[in-house]
Amino acid sequence: EDQVTQSPEALRLQEGESSSLNCSYTVSGLRGLFWYRQDPGKGPEFLFTLYSAGEEKEKERLKATLTKKESFLHITAPKPEDSATYLCAAMNEAGNNRKLIWGLGTSLAVNP
Amino acid sequence: EAGVTQFPSHSVIEKGQTVTLRCDPISGHDNLYWYRRVMGKEIKFLLHFVKESKQDESGMPNNRFLAERTGGTYSTLKVQPAELEDSGVYFCASSLRTITYEQYFGPGTRLTVT
Secondary structure, three states: OOEEEEEOOEEEEEOOOOEEEEEEEEOOOEEEEEEEEEOOOOOOEEEEEEOOOOOEEEEOOEEEEEOOOEEEEEEOOOOHHHOEEEEEEEEEEEOOEEEEEEOOOEEEEEEO | OOOOEEEOOEEEEOOOOOEEEEEEOOOOOOEEEEEEEOOOOOEEEEEEEEOOEEEEOOOOOOOOEEEEOHHHOOEEEEEOOOOHHHOEEEEEEEEOOOOOOOOEEOOOEEEEEO
């Protein structure tokens, strides 16, 4: 069964303290690995899509990487405004249909 | 450019009642998705429209749920009759093309069935 697992469930960092979030997946016919950010009371906000192992993408203090089994979201020198829940989702392909399989997310708190 | 909007933002209904959720996608986005997040669990796919056609409705829980997208613009998701386990946050997302996969989400509708 297709599954996405994120760790840790929660992470508290001091401002400037770099760290990484993990997303491991077992998905048949992977068509993309997605990272989203979600703030309280809002919908997920798209960050990155990674399509193949070895691919990396960056946006400000965030960098996402992908291997054949997992993806990492590296946060460099985080700021309090980076506090949010980070969601990982894998898109599988079954026939002509594609759908996102989601992890539970990592709740990140960055203290000033 | 306006984002994905959803109405209402919150709904509290009693078991057995009917509720209709609405989603307005980003203008020009042919692909529209419905998702649900039950408290403590991951977001789950419900269904996918391409224009007015249902491309994939494999995630719909049962026949108490009915989704429509008349004219290929906004979509509605009706739950009739609602059960306690239908409580959760219902998200709508849209994308310009299926291939690029980038989906843009609305703020969600929080449904509470009492």
